[in-house]
Amino acid sequence: MNNRLCRPFLVFIPFFIILGLFQLAPLVWVVINSFINNDGHWSLDNYQQVVSSPFYRQAFTHSFLVSIFSAVAGLLIATIGCASLRHMQGKIRNIMIAFTNMTSNFAGVPLAFAFIIVLGFNGAITLMLRKWGWINSFDLYGTQGLSVVYTYFQIPLAMLLLYPAFDALKVDWEEAASLLGASHRYYWQHIALPVLSPALLGTFIILLANGLGTYATAYTLTSGNYNLVTVRIANLVAGDLFLQPNLAAAISVILMSLLIFITCVNQWLVKRSYHVY
């Protein structure tokens, strides 16, 4: 009996070894070493340095600015898109969803290259917009440009995450609401959005985390010249100048703590939003 219940447990061993070595161990290392200063003593020096440095503070500001903007914009566009996508015929819809699936993979280095071609200094769209006089210049390599690029890769991800949630909206509800005198807008405001709110909040968090953790796109686009948290961390462990892994660890811990904090706030909002079945 004992033997029979124990043997299945054996399959966990290799699984946990790999997961432990490559997921948990580095995390533990990061947390511990963030509290060890250059002299090898326990201290909060690393944190002190991050918090007091305008340079690192700017990195956090930039990261959050771009991530929050792209998460909100991506979520907004995806919500409108999903609401309309639901009304497409089955075949068209399936093709669209497959395409969304595909573009959600289109991130990082190749995406940055594509945007340089389209929106770079001599990009086709930049030239077009400049010719029509809509813009004087578009700085793809600054806050503006990164926000656009980030939004681009957030849209398909948001659609993939949100689309299933739209299935929860029953056609009956809008019909019942309309018979009670509700306009389309009233229905969205009072029924559809509240019902969707847990999914919207959950998707927002994932998009935000996705934006904050993004490295490849920004690194390729700006050659590491735009000050972001992930760029800073990477530079401190693999840059050309002096390496300060413990400082990188401290920045990482701050980043993750902020993420955890936002997730908790989010959970609280979800709990309050409405009683799920």
Next chain:
Amino acid sequence: MSTKRAMAYHYSVTCFIYFLLLIPLLATLVYSLCDQWGATILPSGFTFKWYIQLWTDPRFLTALYHSMTLAVGTLILSAVLIVPCVFVVFYYYPKLDTGLNILTLLPFAIPPVVSSVGLLQLYSDYPLLLTGTPWILVGCYVGIALPFIYRAVNNNLRALNVHDLMDAARLLGASSTQAFFKLILPNIRKGLMASLFLSFSFLIGEFVFANLLAGANFETLQVYLYNMQQNSSHFTSALVISYFSITLILTLLATRFNR
């Protein structure tokens, strides 16, 4: 009347969004197929030379080979490691499911850059000198594939009525292990394959680990792409399109399997 107007609205919204999503791809495609496109809105000179140049570059082929073997190897290992675990949790210890679920979210919650900080310090030295080798990437990539495989296998098991199947198999004299291989595995094969293809396209697209942990010692497609940025952008466009076509084929295969 109003429904026709509503449909027109829905069609235009959908078309607009997908048009936006398509622009960078289309531009890259056009760019990769033309001779010159500098400082003008329209391109000129249709050519395949960038593709020919790319696909005859030995460094590209090596990088492609690296990426492919790395991804396939990782996925075989992931399937062998993860599928039995998901099954055992599902069948023997359903209470552990929440824990496993949280584990699968870990790779999402920890940005790869952060993991790299620890990995670089832990595995750059004897006895575990792994950085600069593909092995450290294999280890990290198992974590990337985990959520996809877990979701797919778990959903398939849920749909399968595993307990009845296992009971029936055992009444017919099969051991639990036999029943798993002969009965459960064939039944979840389709979903598993779909999730493997999906993970494949994610692994091929991974840059952060590949660049920070292996770098030039084991150049993958993405790292090669990054290192080519000084090259002609027509050439890199051909590279982007080639890369994207590979992903496209994989996604299509994945949806095929998902039916």
Next chain:
Amino acid sequence: MNSVAISHLTKRFTEKTVFSDINLTIQDGEFFTLLGPSGCGKSTLLRCLAGLTQVDNGTIQLGEQDITHLAPQKRDIGMVFQSYALFPNLTVRENVAFGLRIQKLDTKQIKQRVDDILALVELGEFAERYPHSLSGGQRQRVALARSLVVRPKMLLLDEPLSALDARIRKHLRQQICAIQRELKLTTVFVTHDQEEALTMSDRIALMNEGKIIQCDPPEKLYIEPSSDFTARFMGQYNVLDADQAQQLFKESYQGSLAIRPESIYVFEDNRQYDERFSEKIAATVKSHQLLGSIIRYQLIANNVELTVDLLNRHAERLFDVGSELSILIDKSAMRHL
């Protein structure tokens, strides 16, 4: 005056015509039922009345007003869906108050009217609960209250009881009828259950494949079926074609014949049978089935299979399979179709 006049109503979907040229009038305050097998177009007709589906041809008049092309918001029609369609993010009270809020009534008035209607459907104590914590029957009553509270000119019910279990269904049936009579509300009720239709309605329109086969009060529909379809759908009518009728009665018949199962009697020695009854016919029991207060027999008489219902009054008088008996048929209850 909230009578309804439907004329020449036609609805096509791309691949098929659901119904064409439907003509009906529904009286003010009438409980009108659309009865028919699943897929015959009842829901579509109801949705046309509500304005949720656009009609292709014909007109719908409610009272003095032509509402054919009016938006559902402006029709003053209440509807109860089979799936209840309660808003999951709102409490029972908020669900019921939804329509009143849109009418911008003041808070006190809303509270009063919601309380009244919840009392009417006996849900007062559930006002602050969310729909997911209610049973099916309770949800259906909330849906009913929600559409009644705005005082619509007409109430539409699309199979409101079919998702509920038998006991609650019976109770709710009575409750709906009582409320309808009390409010004197013009009501269109959709069902595929003939028993439900018979017990609740003032008038029934029997539909099949997009056509109205017969439109009559329940008693008339049951006793005087005008067609083969009605006879088969309304009861376990024995419908015999001319040949079978001739075989059974040994006299020649024209057209088909409908015989209700309860108008066939087993011959008893000590009873007098007047001229309403046919001659005695020998029959064999093929099978029997206990349906509570009645026993349903399948008999073979003169090579014709008949369904016969006998009151389950004497438990000792159960005829076994294979037993021989004589039957008489009440000819005055037979219908020539």
